[in-house]
Amino acid sequence: MPKKIRKNSQIKRSKQQNIDITVADSNNTGSPDLTLIHSEPMSIDEIIDTALGYCTPLPHSCDLYVSQIRELRSRLASGRLHLAVLGQFNRGKSTFINALIGLKVLPTSVLPITSVPTLISYGSEVVCTVRFLSSKPDLVVRQSLERIESTLRQYVAEEYNPRNQLCVKEVEITCPSPVLQNGTVLIDTPGFGSTHLHNTRAALETLTECDAALFLLSADPPMTQTEVEFLKQVNIYVPRLFFILNKIDLLNSTDIGTVDRFIRQILITQMGYAHDVKLFHVCAAKAERAHEHNLNDPDWASGNMESVRTEILEFMVREKYFTLSQALNDKFKEALEGIRVCLQKDIDAYSIPIELIAKERQELVSQTDAIKKAISRELSLIGVGKNAVLKFIDGQIAQLHEKLKKELSRDLDNILMNPLVGIDSLEGLSSVFDQMLFEKFSLIWTSLNAQANRPLRKAVAVHSKEYSNIVESVKKCITSYEVDLSILDKLESIEINIDESWQKVDNAEDLNIEFSWMDHFKNRQNRKMQIRERWDSVLTQNIETNMDVLSVNLRKNVEAAFNRIYSVLSGEFEKIIKILENAVQRKEFAYSERSARSDSQLQMLNQSLFAFENIKKMLY
Known part of the structure; x- marks a missing residue:
């Protein structure tokens, strides 16, 4: 043993x-x-x-x-023995468990399993139950091994449930396996040592409820430094360990002896195990193919799983009470220490004198009130900052209005005074000026968004600093308060997107002028005057239409940015206020309890x- x-x-x-x-x-x-x-x-x-x-x-x-x-x-009364199966990724844990219980219920894969433990216990029928961390009802699959294996792949495999995005708490499988009939519960833990570090953490967390463990090794390679480091952590949680050398079919008898000595030497010299520490040599893949769990079945016999069943599981049953007592002893000590x-x-x-508690309570109430006022002031200043930026944008638009009208009027005059422009060319004037209007407003749109970003960034810097000041005040009141470091990053990322394109506006009226056959006999000056008369009113209307659209969209961008600032800060401030109020309640409770406490209670x-x-x- x-x-x-x-x-x-x-x-x-x-x-x-x-x-x-x-x-x-x-x-x-x-x-x-x-x-x-x-x-x-x-x-x-x-x-x-x-x-x-x-x-x-x-x-x-x-x-x-x-x-x-x-x-x-x-646990002690029921005699349920929790036996974990541990192993580095790709050591053959799932195949080993399938072979041990005589049913191929666990999926075997070349890809890692996610951070979800699978419990396998005795039951009169094969049932798979998936339990979730949320209020989502349990998923129960009965009888069909194919459906159960498919369900496990969907909810347990890293390939289909990366980083446990489906929020699975655990999976429990019951099956009529003789090796589980004595109350043993096998726990298939996430494989450690893959690129998914969260699986290693999950495997260690699972061990806190385990009474013993089977640690799988194999010859490819015999034992890694990752396994040694993980085993050091396992020894903290598990009072009894058994070591399994799997995949012996890859080695001849001489190599098996060499690998055995190599692993035992590491366990003895680096881990402090006794010199008689034993490795059980198995080939789980062969044993999994066995139809019967007896030595008459050649696959079972060559898989060498009989030694695991008789020397480990049956020994654990015989010493179940002692093993459980040994395992629960440390957990009992932890509970006693907590009490x-x-x-x-x-x-x-x-x-603590009641006067001191009263003073601390009043100080906390005063500090909480001051922080609440600071939070209220800070949130109101977000609206003030938003209005300031909107006023700045309105001023910029007002200045551009007259400037743009003069520029376009000058452009029209240049076209009209060009002696090379004939009456046929003047009839297409509308499309020319529509394009000019679109190009000018595209430039204005990009420019004003960039200009709005400057005061927005200043506002973000001010609010970030004020948030940090409030957090420091909270930390002085509650030393255990944990700062959310992502808040400042979220604030820093808020800005107006200057790459957003200007959308062409449908103008209210166009500049098309249809000349009659008599207009062809008018001189250029008369035609120019005719165009100018129509131009002045249409140009004014079209500029105002575009300016209105520009103003509305710019204001939307500014308001959206400041709303994001408000959303980030108000959400965090709500948490801070709740933490402060809970602290005040605890202090009030401590004061009340201290006031009512008598010498007999002490x-x-x-x-x-x-x-x-x-x-x-x-x-x-």
Whole structure:
């Protein structure tokens, strides 16, 4: 049996440590009267039951840890053993699990699996249940192995669910496999060591609920530095590890021995494992093809999976209680430490004079009010800045109006005075001036958008600075406040797009002048006067039409930019105000609780702290 040399793996049984704690409710207040007596050593479930007996009078701040202890007790009673299957990407984990349970339910792929754990437990029928992080109902697929495999690919494979975009919490498969009938739950963890770093993190997070693990290696290559580093992290979470050397079909017997010695040497010298640490040699691919799980089936026999089933799984069943006790011991200690910290905080809070709490409460209220006023002022200044830029744009448009009319009038005069322009050419004057109008307004549109960006950027800089000042004020009030560093980047990215094209405007009237046959006998001066009479009114109307469209669209761009500033800041300010108000509520609660707290409650807290410290001493 591969057993790592660990100090924190068993329940304490030292000579001086036969400690029991009895409770006598002598004052009818719910406060435990604690005394230490010597007794026989206690088992882990007895110690957990003792701890639960002291949980009744605990303050609400301990509720999370009390729930964890109750869950540990339930795990111990039900005997469910959580066995993780770990392995670097492409070591053959899914094939190994399929072979072990005798059903090809997990998809095998050359591509990585996403950061979603898959739990495989015993059930009377094959059922796949996909659970989501959101309120989306569970997806349940029954009986069909093909449909289940397809569902797993869709929701678990990185190819179809990159970075878990489908928000899958976990997948659970039940199947009538004999190896799971004893209460063992296999957990297929995300493969580590691929380019998807989030899978490595997810694999480690899954281990917090595991009691033991099978660590898959293979000969291609035998053991990498990535596996060594990952294994160091695994040892923190998992009390018992078994090592599997997969893909032995790629090696001859001599090479298998060489690889075995190489890996064991690393485990012993670099990881601190005992010299008798064992590697189980298997070929999961052959075993997966087996029709029966017995040595009469040549695929099962050559796959060498029988040793895994008999030496590991059956051993785990025999020592299930001890294995669970060993695994839950550390988790129990963590819950006890959480309760101890909460109790100590409450005791420390009790020792704070009520006048100091009242002063802190008033200071926080005053600071919160000041920050709220600063936020209100800052949001109102966004509208002021927007109006200033709009006024600037209106002024620029007003100056351009007369200037543009003079320019176009001059251009028309130049055409009319050109002796080479005949009456036929003058009849096409409308299309010429339509194009001139479009080109001039295209230039004006680009120029004014660029000009509007300058005061907009100044406004962004001012609001960014004021946001930073407000954040600094919040950090002084609440030291734990975490600044959203993306807000300044979002503000910095706000600007008006100067590459947006000017859209041609349908003019109200055109400049076309239809000459009669008699107009051909008029001299140029008379024709020019005729054109000028029509030109003045039409030109004025068309310029005003384009200017109106220009003004409306520019104002839309400016308002949209400032609305984005408001949206970014107001959203973050809402979060800040909520955080401040919650802090004020906590301070109000602390003041009220401190005002109502009596000496007997402090005594109860100290007695509870004493009890849980002594319970913790009963464990390594």
